[in-house]
Amino acid sequence: QTPGAGEVRLRARLDVLSHGEREDFWSLSDCCTPRTKSACGVWLTNAISLGPQAEESGVFAIGCRFNHSCMPNVTCSWLPGAGVEVFHAARDISPGDEL
Known part of the structure; x- marks a missing residue:
């Protein structure tokens, strides 16, 4: 499945982070995407x-x-x-x- 525009933009922002920062991000929960984590799902679950x-x-x-x-x-x-x-x-x- 092709990711949506929001997912593409968010993944582009993640690409400029350090490896450790990306690991920190992807270690957070995603209650929005049922099977595979998405950047948008992690963001929506955890953003403050x-x-x-x-x-x-x-x-x-x-x-x-x-x-x-x-x-x-x-x-x-x-x-x-x-x-x-x-x-x-x-x-x-x-x-x-x-x-």
């Missing part, structure tokens, strides 16, 4: 918004592995000038607690 009003999102190798909680112990914010997503403890976190 770059701010409350942002139209952009990113995939972060560590941050994407944090679990969802209605009462999170970690918050995140995008620093546009630095081009990084920063994660902060929202409350005390004990050793062994899920983030």
Whole structure:
């Protein structure tokens, strides 16, 4: 099957990453593509918004592995000038607690 335009564009972006960064990306879950992982499926499963009003999102190798909680112990914010997503403890976190 021929990949769609979005898949082609996303794979082109992945091609400029280091080998390790590509491995990190492909190690993430894909809940959208039933048989074989797709770049779009990994993106849609793991992307984090770059701010409350942002139209952009990113995939972060560590941050994407944090679990969802209605009462999170970690918050995140995008620093546009630095081009990084920063994660902060929202409350005390004990050793062994899920983030």
